[in-house]
Amino acid sequence: MGHTARVSAFVWISAGSLAAWVWLLLCQGFFWRTDVRLPHRRDPEDWPPVCVVVPARDEAAVLPASLPSLLAQDYPGRAEVFLVDDGSTDGTGELARELARRHGGLPLTVGSPGEPPAGWTGKLWAVRHGIALARAREPEFLLLTDADIAHAPDSLRTLVAAARTGGFDAVSLMARLRVASGWERLVVPAFVYFFAQLYPFRRIGRRGSRTAAAAGGCVLLRTETAERARIPDAIRHAVIDDVALARAVKKGGGHIWLGLADRVDSVRPYPRLADLWRMVSRSAYAQLRHSPLLLAGTVAGLALVYLVPPAALLGGLAAGSTATAVCGGSAWLVMAATYTPMLRHYGQPLWLAPLLPFTALLYLLMTVDSAVQHHRGRGAAWKGRTYARPDTVADEA
Incomplete structure (x- = not known):
């Protein structure tokens, strides 16, 4: 029995x-389908000004493979890059200036905001500083991209064309992560698969859908949308900042799109299981x-x-x-x-x-x-910083 x-x-x-x-x-x-790519787009009659914001903390090892790709963007309109050195100890800021002198291309400004105050993650504090620097240029769009992301030469123009054509407030691409080592081959594709299972890309781009997510390595965001959603201030303590950003945009009535990238790549290696x-x-x-x-x-x-x-x-x-x-x-x-x-x-x-x-x-x-x-x-630790859970942080006015 x-x-x-x-x-x-x-x-x-x-x-x-x-x-x-x-x-x-x-x-x-x-969620398992991989055909969600940049939607149909056409070149706009006028190319709006864009500012690229790159938060960077101790990124000297990957910057030579990523920053030149941003400086070399083939964008018909006005664009410039703001790299925000978030308290690096490896010469990230000076290396960025040297790469700009060596490669030329889009104008580069390197800034440093100092240590983040209580209630802020370092990355979002750096993003805030970068957006503040960019605001003086009055850009229509902000491209928020990580320091380990390499872009194809037409990346910026295709993102802007897609946003303009589709009327999107945010367009995000899931960068292709590195799969060189045995552990990367075993774990990395599954990481993207699990992410898509939690946040099906088709639902994210559907108007009226409550599903919201973005891929923090590559997010093109309308400046007025960022101001309306109070980004990054409204999400200042978020460790998973890309999903928090997407939720803030949707909460404010914004239309977002997320899909897989073909020519936007992460150059950061994760060769060992420990990494x-x-x-x-x-x-x-x-x-x-x-x-x-x-x-x-x-x-x-x-x-x-x-x-x-x-x-x-x-x-x-x-x-x-x-x-x-x-x-x-x-x-x-x-x-x-x-x-x-x-x-x-x-x-x-x-x-x-x-x-x-x-x-x-x-x-x-x-x-x-x-x-x-x-x-x-020791939770939520990254590059020497450990972040408290959000409900232990006193809210700011």
């Missing part, structure tokens, strides 16, 4: 996992609003969706439970099939698709570690 009850429970759990995957396949905004672990764990618990209840639900959800299918298939075969094995195998097959387009987008071998449960287990452990580090007072 006890054995039968256990088998029955395993069947129901595996069936629940399969049902979850059928729902994800059909009802979660077709990728820090990238994910530093903000994973912040994504869950530092809630133990949400953490427990996330762990349970990840286990049901990603870990149950292979366990059900293998366990069902071992126990002679055909129903369990069929449900588990079918769920695993759907999972691998939905992951395949992202692997193709990153030019990775398709045999990595069945390994997604193992990668999901890594992300589960990273998320738990993020919570542990937070409760030890």
Whole structure:
């Protein structure tokens, strides 16, 4: 009787996992498709002025591969670059000036805002300073881009054309992350896949949809929209600033668009598992609003969706439970099939698709570690700074 009850429970759990995957396949905004690219666009009759704002903290290692691509933008209108040196100790600011002298191109201004006051993350304090410098040029658009992002020569003009054609207040591209090492190949495509699963790109661009997200490495933002949404002041304590920015824009009635990039690339290497672990764990618990209840639900959800299918298939075969094995195998097959387009987008071998449960287990452990580090007072740490949870920061007038 006890054995039968256990088998029955395993069947129901595996069936629940399969049902979850059928729902994800059909009802979660077709998140697994990778054809959401810059929408149809036409060149405007007049090219508006644009200011590029680049927050940078200890970025000397990647700046030679990224900053020249911004300076070399083939933009028909007026554009200039503002790099904000956020307290770097590796000569980031001076290197930026040297690269501008060497490569020429768009005008470059290097500023430094000093240490952020209480309640601000360093990046958003730097962005605030950059926007303040740019405001004197009266730009119609601001391009907020990270110091590790390299742009194709036509990147700025295609972003502006897309924003003007589609009437978007914010256009964001998910930069193609580096996939050179074995760990990067295993973890990085899954990172983008999981992000799209949480924030389906098709829903983000739909008017009236409540789904809001952006990719912080590349966001073209209308200046008047930034002022109306009080960006970055309204999101000054956000560790996951790109999603917070998108929510602030949508809350103010703005229209946003997010899709995958073809020629906007991150040049930052994450060669070891430890590097990728820090990238994910530093903000994973912040994504869950530092809630133990949400953490427990996330762990349970990840286990049901990603870990149950292979366990059900293998366990069902071992126990002679055909129903369990069929449900588990079918769920695993759907999972691998939905992951395949992202692997193709990153030019990775398709045999990595069945390994997604193992990668999901890594992300589960990273998320738990993020919570542990937070409760030890070391959560949301980045380049020498550790940020408190938002509700511990006194609000400013």
